[in-house]
Amino acid sequence: MSGISGRGPVVALVGGATAGRGAKPANRFVQKAAPLLRMVARRVGIAVPLLVLVSFSVFAISSISTADPARAILGEGATPQSVAQLRHQLGLDQSFLHRYWDWLSGVAHGGLGNSWYGNIPVLTKISQGLPTTISLVLAAMILTAVVGIPLGLYAGMRRGGKVDTIANSLAAIGLAMPEFWVALVLILLLSVKLRVLPGTGALTLSGDPWQAARHLVIPVVAIALPQICALYRQTRASAAIVAQQDYVRTARAGGISEWSLLRTRVAKNALVAPVTLLGLQLGRMIGIAAVVESVYGLHGIGSIAVQAALTSDLPVVLGVVLVTAAVVMAANLLTDIATYYLAPKARNS
Amino acid sequence: MNRTADVGALSIGGLEISLVQGGRPVPVVTGVNLSVNKKEVLGLVGESGSGKSLTSLAATRLLDPRVVRTTAGSVKLFGKELLTLPEAEMRRVRGKEIGIIFQDPMTSLDPAFTIGYQLSCGLRWHTDLTRAAARNRVLELLGLVGIGDPRRRVDQYPHQLSGGTRQRVMIAMAIACEPKVLIADEPTTALDATTQAQILELIASLATTMEMATVITTHDLGVVADVCDRVAVMYAGQIVECATTDELFYRPKHPYTERLLQSLPGVRAGRLQGIPGQPPRSGRFPQGCRFAPRCPYARPGCSADDPELTRLQTDHAARCLREAELELTGVGA
Amino acid sequence: MSAELPLRLHPGLGTDAEVLTSAGVGTWRSFARQRLGLVALIVLVFIVAATLLAPLLPLADPNAQVLIDRLQGPTWHHWLGTDELGRDELARLLAATRISLWAALQATVVGVALGVPIGLTTGLLGGRLDGVVSRLFDAVQSMPALMLAIASVAVFGRQLTPAMVAVGVAFSPTFYRVSRAAASTVSRETYVEASRSMGQRTTRIVFSHIIGNVASTLIVQISTTFAFGILAEAALSYLGLGVQPPAASLGSMLTSAAILLNTSPQLTLLPGLVIILLALCVSQVSNAVEYLTSDEVGVR
Numbered sequence: 001m002s003g004i005s006g007r008g009p010v011v012a013l014v015g016g017a018t019a020g021r022g023a024k025p026a027n028r029f030v031q032k033a034a035p036l037l038r039m040v041a042r043r044v045g046i047a048v049p050l051l052v053l054v055s056f057s058v059f060a061i062s063s064i065s066t067a068d069p070a071r072a073i074l075g076e077g078a079t080p081q082s083v084a085q086l087r088h089q090l091g092l093d094q095s096f097l098h099r100y101w102d103w104l105s106g107v108a109h110g111g112l113g114n115s116w117y118g119n120i121p122v123l124t125k126i127s128q129g130l131p132t133t134i135s136l137v138l139a140a141m142i143l144t145a146v147v148g149i150p151l152g153l154y155a156g157m158r159r160g161g162k163v164d165t166i167a168n169s170l171a172a173i174g175l176a177m178p179e180f181w182v183a184l185v186l187i188l189l190l191s192v193k194l195r196v197l198p199g200t201g202a203l204t205l206s207g208d209p210w211q212a213a214r215h216l217v218i219p220v221v222a223i224a225l226p227q228i229c230a231l232y233r234q235t236r237a238s239a240a241i242v243a244q245q246d247y248v249r250t251a252r253a254g255g256i257s258e259w260s261l262l263r264t265r266v267a268k269n270a271l272v273a274p275v276t277l278l279g280l281q282l283g284r285m286i287g288i289a290a291v292v293e294s295v296y297g298l299h300g301i302g303s304i305a306v307q308a309a310l311t312s313d314l315p316v317v318l319g320v321v322l323v324t325a326a327v328v329m330a331a332n333l334l335t336d337i338a339t340y341y342l343a344p345k346a347r348n349s
Numbered sequence: 350m351n352r353t354a355d356v357g358a359l360s361i362g363g364l365e366i367s368l369v370q371g372g373r374p375v376p377v378v379t380g381v382n383l384s385v386n387k388k389e390v391l392g393l394v395g396e397s398g399s400g401k402s403l404t405s406l407a408a409t410r411l412l413d414p415r416v417v418r419t420t421a422g423s424v425k426l427f428g429k430e431l432l433t434l435p436e437a438e439m440r441r442v443r444g445k446e447i448g449i450i451f452q453d454p455m456t457s458l459d460p461a462f463t464i465g466y467q468l469s470c471g472l473r474w475h476t477d478l479t480r481a482a483a484r485n486r487v488l489e490l491l492g493l494v495g496i497g498d499p500r501r502r503v504d505q506y507p508h509q510l511s512g513g514t515r516q517r518v519m520i521a522m523a524i525a526c527e528p529k530v531l532i533a534d535e536p537t538t539a540l541d542a543t544t545q546a547q548i549l550e551l552i553a554s555l556a557t558t559m560e561m562a563t564v565i566t567t568h569d570l571g572v573v574a575d576v577c578d579r580v581a582v583m584y585a586g587q588i589v590e591c592a593t594t595d596e597l598f599y600r601p602k603h604p605y606t607e608r609l610l611q612s613l614p615g616v617r618a619g620r621l622q623g624i625p626g627q628p629p630r631s632g633r634f635p636q637g638c639r640f641a642p643r644c645p646y647a648r649p650g651c652s653a654d655d656p657e658l659t660r661l662q663t664d665h666a667a668r669c670l671r672e673a674e675l676e677l678t679g680v681g682a
Numbered sequence: 683m684s685a686e687l688p689l690r691l692h693p694g695l696g697t698d699a700e701v702l703t704s705a706g707v708g709t710w711r712s713f714a715r716q717r718l719g720l721v722a723l724i725v726l727v728f729i730v731a732a733t734l735l736a737p738l739l740p741l742a743d744p745n746a747q748v749l750i751d752r753l754q755g756p757t758w759h760h761w762l763g764t765d766e767l768g769r770d771e772l773a774r775l776l777a778a779t780r781i782s783l784w785a786a787l788q789a790t791v792v793g794v795a796l797g798v799p800i801g802l803t804t805g806l807l808g809g810r811l812d813g814v815v816s817r818l819f820d821a822v823q824s825m826p827a828l829m830l831a832i833a834s835v836a837v838f839g840r841q842l843t844p845a846m847v848a849v850g851v852a853f854s855p856t857f858y859r860v861s862r863a864a865a866s867t868v869s870r871e872t873y874v875e876a877s878r879s880m881g882q883r884t885t886r887i888v889f890s891h892i893i894g895n896v897a898s899t900l901i902v903q904i905s906t907t908f909a910f911g912i913l914a915e916a917a918l919s920y921l922g923l924g925v926q927p928p929a930a931s932l933g934s935m936l937t938s939a940a941i942l943l944n945t946s947p948q949l950t951l952l953p954g955l956v957i958i959l960l961a962l963c964v965s966q967v968s969n970a971v972e973y974l975t976s977d978e979v980g981v982r
Contacts, residue, residue, distance in 0.1 A: 050821040176961035181954040246456040254471035255444035287826030309835040317836040328824040
């Protein structure tokens with residue numbers, strides 16, 4: 001009896017509470033997200049002129065370069081006439097401002113110009129390499145974050161412990177290793193000696209996913225290894241600072257277990273710097289991927305850029321540089337959004 | 350087991366705390382005996398480095414064992430030994446049975462989480478309250494510690510609150526699970542004078558209404574005079590005098606206490622007396638009475654013999670060889 | 683990354699703790715750190731001396747090919763054996779190391795020369811100029827060093843110097859930010875404001891203060907850049923974008939060695955180990971410097 005009579009008001013109360021809450025958060029969300037949206041808009045607004053500036057600089061520098069792309073393309077034995085003809089074809093006989101304007105209006109129409117070899121649109125070339133580079137870099141990013149951050153948090157919390165001591169020494173060595181050399185040694189060990197993984201070779205992402213994944217292991221590990229070490233060190237340093245803070249002691253005094261403390265309080269407070277670093281690492285990884293892709297014979301945007309550089313195919317290199325810069329800027333924006341959530345104190349500034 | 354009043358809610362016996370230096374422990378707090386009863390407020394008074402904070406925090410075992418360790422003695426909560434308790438059980442004591450208020454509310458609250466989250470964290474850890482129930486309890490707690498407009502405050506971050514409000518949040522956090530013992534480590538040092546008085550009053554009234562045994566450490570005898578029932582004075586890692594607040598203020602029995610009282614502003618009109626000399630560095634205590642080098646009444650014998658903390662009356666003990674011969678001045682005498 | 687924090691009794695254990703903390707916990711750790719830095723410094727000096735003195739040492743010409751002796755193991759005449767063209771591996775390693783160190787130095791000098799003066803200027807002057815220049819360095823920062831170096835090869839052809847200059851440019855934002863922050867801090871100090879309002883020439887005082895502020899951070903940043911320069915040079919030369927034969931750098935030695943990975947792995951391992959040793963030593967020296975100059979309580 002008491003149970004039945006007691007239920008009515010409770011339900012009503014709960015219902016009322018949820019109704020009230022349902023209405024409010026929508027409002028609150030808009031209110032809360034406003035400064036975030038402003039920040040995003042500002043950053044995008046800055047990014048566009050910066051990318052224009054980057055492209056302009058490349059054009060400007062290429063115009064003062066003494067090297068003649070037409071001669072480089074045709075080779076040493078080319079006649080002056082054929083060189084002049086190619087220069088005309090490529091528009092190299094025009095002023096660089098004129099060329100830049102042409103290129104920029106091309107960008108406005110959604111293109112990045114054509115390769116100087118075979119007149120293939122730069123975007124087509126880049127899009128051929130993108131899947132490989134994206135899967136490489138994304139996998140390396142995930143590996144870096146998954147290994148570097150938890151290890152760093154743990155070591156930072158327990159400075160001077162066994163994990164800390166061992167991981168510190170390994171990180172110092174790992175940071176000193178050239179990625180492409182790591183790839184070579186891994187190929188030597190895992191593919192030549194132990195034969196557990198495929199050696200160099202083109203990667204077909206459309207084929208058997210298991211085979212594709214096996215192909216990715218060595219390059220991904222090679223790209224990620226130094227970045228894991230860098231991220232570990234940054235996370236460890238931040239966690240060590242956070243572990244010393246008064247509020248961690250306050251949480252401990254509340255009886256929270258060390259694990260729960262690490263997972264919630266320390267993690268949120270210590271992650272600002274590592275997340276920022278992770279954003280920067282994306283750029284580094286794209287650069288490093290260029291080398292590792294070449295070692296491993298993968299067809300990514302990095303190895304496309306290297307090939308283009310070796311043949312003085314400026315439009316392709318410029319395209320890759322710009323795409324990379326845009327990706328890095330986007331990553332920085334994501335980093336800032338993450339920081340917005342991680343550090344409420346910094347929101348107002 | 351024995352929950353009678355004379356056991357004390359929290360009793361510390363023969364406590365020795367050491368600093369670990371190059372693997373060798375150097376005692377910095379020695380032979381501390383203390384007991385606090387239900388509803389009682391004990392003031393633990395001393396200068397910086399006297400070991401008062403170490404003593405109060407040893408009870409919670411929150412000290413970093415790589416740097417500082419409890420090397421002897423016992424800390425009992427209603428007769429239950431805490432120093433040998435497994436860490437997992439100790440966690441059930443912290444926050445649940447012993448609530449702690451820290452010195453600096455500016456740094457003791459987590460900047461990355463709302464105060465509502467931080468308050469409900471301990472609650473949900475120790476009780477089986479649902480998220481909604483915990484939130485209601487948090488709102489109730491915020492009201493209890495005198496924070497206006499709890500519904501707005503609960504979703505704010507610490508940096509949006511004033512120092513006094515933050516310390517109120519700290520208090521709310523400490524009493525969230527209705528602990529039996531409350532330890533406040535210099536709870537008002539970081540606050541301005543007006544706020545100090547309000548915070549002390551709040552702690553004292555909560556101690557009474559919630560029937561907690563309370564320890565307040567402070568370097569300010571003024572704090573003690575306002576809210577404490579009993580006072581223990583610490584010097585160089587030892588308790589040098591322990592008495593009811595009135596006894597200690599009117600009839601001090603240790604020269605150090607006398608000096609402290611003399612240095613209170615307004616006690617001797619217009620003249621603020623400091624204590625000449627420096628307290629000994631931790632772990633490097635002089636032979637005999639540790640206060641002797643700074644004591645105006647010291648005799649050669651004082652540096653030879655180690656004085657005992659002697660019970661003079663039912664509720665008054667002092668650690669001075671010349672206690673019987675000295676006529677010390679208290680407040681208003 | 684950051685200096686080792688001292689162990690504290692417990693986070694902010696009030697005033698009690700601070701007195702106790704000066705007891706110098708972790709002394710042996712600090713000693714170990716410095717000793718490691720010292721060893722690294724000695725090793726570095728030794729390597730630099732060896733590469734500079736290599737022509738005077740009784741070693742074979744690094745470019746002399748003796749095809750009969752190719753791919754030998756260690757012998758009395760060739761301490762580290764020979765490569766696929768019968769060249770003495772030790773002599774080549776020394777010559778290559780010199781080129782690699784020189785390349786890393788170029789990148790570092792460019793980074794410092796670009797970042798530091800501009801950073802100091804904008805940091806002191808502030809205002810709109812500061813905002814614009816800072817955005818420019820942001821733009822530079824969005825381009826990975828290796829990508830910029832690859833672009834420089836497209837423009838200037840396969841030469842090591844422009845590529846390393848590009849690496850230096852890519853690293854200049856870090857130097858810029860560090861110097862700008864130090865200068866802007868100092869410019870806001872009261873005595874600078876005061877002397878400025880009295881119309882005095884403050885350049886000298888201000889600069890000495892800034893240098894004092896920024897020196898240790900700069901040293902750490904310089905060594906980080908130098909270590910990265912070694913790695914970047916290796917990568918670029920490995921790809922054939924950097925040093926051109928017959929000259930060899932540690933990276934280009936790996937290009938030819940990689941083909942022989944199956945049969946003569948030592949040719950791949952040796953230059954790699956030298957790269958690691960160099961980068962490791964530089965970073966250890968940098969750690970020691972950072973450690974010694976940090977003024978956290980109880981560190982020393």
